Amino acid sequence: MVLMARKLHVVLGGNTIVRNVDFSIEEGQLIGILGPSGSGKTTLLRALSGFRPAQKGRVVFKGRDLYENFEDLKQSIGYVPQDDVVPRSLKVERALGYTAELRLREFSPEERKGRIDGVIRALGLSQSRKQRISKLSGGQRKRVSVGMELISRPELIFADEPTSGLDPALERSLTETLKKLADQGRAVVVTTHIMSSLDVLDAICVLDEGQLCYFGPVDRIKPFFEVDDIIDIYSQLQNKPVDHWQRKYERSGLRGQYL
Numbered sequence: 001m002v003l004m005a006r007k008l009h010v011v012l013g014g015n016t017i018v019r020n021v022d023f024s025i026e027e028g029q030l031i032g033i034l035g036p037s038g039s040g041k042t043t044l045l046r047a048l049s050g051f052r053p054a055q056k057g058r059v060v061f062k063g064r065d066l067y068e069n070f071e072d073l074k075q076s077i078g079y080v081p082q083d084d085v086v087p088r089s090l091k092v093e094r095a096l097g098y099t100a101e102l103r104l105r106e107f108s109p110e111e112r113k114g115r116i117d118g119v120i121r122a123l124g125l126s127q128s129r130k131q132r133i134s135k136l137s138g139g140q141r142k143r144v145s146v147g148m149e150l151i152s153r154p155e156l157i158f159a160d161e162p163t164s165g166l167d168p169a170l171e172r173s174l175t176e177t178l179k180k181l182a183d184q185g186r187a188v189v190v191t192t193h194i195m196s197s198l199d200v201l202d203a204i205c206v207l208d209e210g211q212l213c214y215f216g217p218v219d220r221i222k223p224f225f226e227v228d229d230i231i232d233i234y235s236q237l238q239n240k241p242v243d244h245w246q247r248k249y250e251r252s253g254l255r256g257q258y259l
C-alpha cells in the first residue's frame with residue numbers, strides 16, 4: 001500500500017466537511033474520488049496529500065505517518081490544484097524549466113533538460129513545447145500543470161478535477177495519460193464529477209456530505225447504486241440518506257478487499 005488513510009475528519013469554519021473517511025491506494029493505480037459539488041472532494045484531497053492535514057485520523061505514506069514526516073515525505077508527493085497555477089505568459093518549455101530550477105537545485109542543466117524532455121514526452125506536449133501557455137487549449141494547459149508536478153518524479157500524484165471543462169475526447173485522453181503515469185509505477189488520485197471515462201479508473205471512491213458511500217471497482221458501482229446510467233448516481237445520493245449507502249457498503253464485503 002502506497003497510501004492508507006483511516007478515519008479522516010476535517011472541520012472547517014465549525015462545520016464537519018469530511019467525516020470518518022478511509023482511503024487506500026497502491027502503486028500502479030489510478031483512483032477517482034467522485035461526488036457532487038460541495039461533497040468534500042477538494043478537502044479530502046488536501047487531507048490525503050498532507051497539504052492541509054485532517055484534524056483527526058491518520059495518513060500513512062510508504063509506511064510512515066504522513067503528517068508527522070511531512071517535510072521529508074512531501075518531496076514524493078505532487079498536487080495539481082483545480083485552478084491552474086501555470087504562468088500563462090511563459091512558453092511551455094520555460095515554465096517547466098523554472099520548475100526544474102526550483103525543485104532540482106542539485107541537478108546540472110543537462111540533467112534538468114533530460115527531466116523536462118521526459119515530462120514533455122510523457123504528457124504528449126512535444127508539439128506545444130515552444131508555445132506560450134496562454135495560447136494553449138484547456139486540456140494542454142492542464143497537461144502543463146500536471147507536468148510541473150512530474151518534474152520532481154513524485155511517487156504519488158493528486159489532481160483536483162483535472163478534466164473539468166474538457167470535452168469528452170480530451171477528457172478521455174487526459175485520463176488515459178494519467179493512467180499511463182500510474183502504470184509506470186506511481187499512484188494517482190483524481191477528483192472528478194465527469195462520468196465518461198470512469199472505466200479507465202482502477203477504483204472509485206464516492207463521497208456524499210463528506211462521507212464515504214462507496215470505495216471499490218468501477219464495474220460494481222452501477223449495481224451498487226441501482227442505476228443503469230452512471231450519471232443517475234447523483235439522484236440516488238439525493239433519494240436516500242448517506243447512512244443508507246454506508247450500511248449497504250459495509251454489507252457489500254468490498255471494504256475488506258479495497259480499503
Ligand SMILES: Nc1ncnc2c1ncn2[C@@H]1O[C@H](COP(=O)(O)OP(=O)(O)O)[C@@H](O)[C@H]1O
Pocket residue numbers: 012013015017035036037038039040041042043044
Ligand atoms: N475554509 C472553509 N471554511 C468553511 N467551509 C468550507 C471551507 N472550505 C470548504 N468549505 C465547505 O466545505 C464543503 C466541501 O467543500 P469542497 O471540499 O471544496 O467540496 P468539493 O470539492 O466536493 O466541491 C463545502 O460545503 C464548502 O462550502
Ligand SMILES: [Mg+2]
Pocket residue numbers: 041042043082160
Ligand atoms: Mg472541489
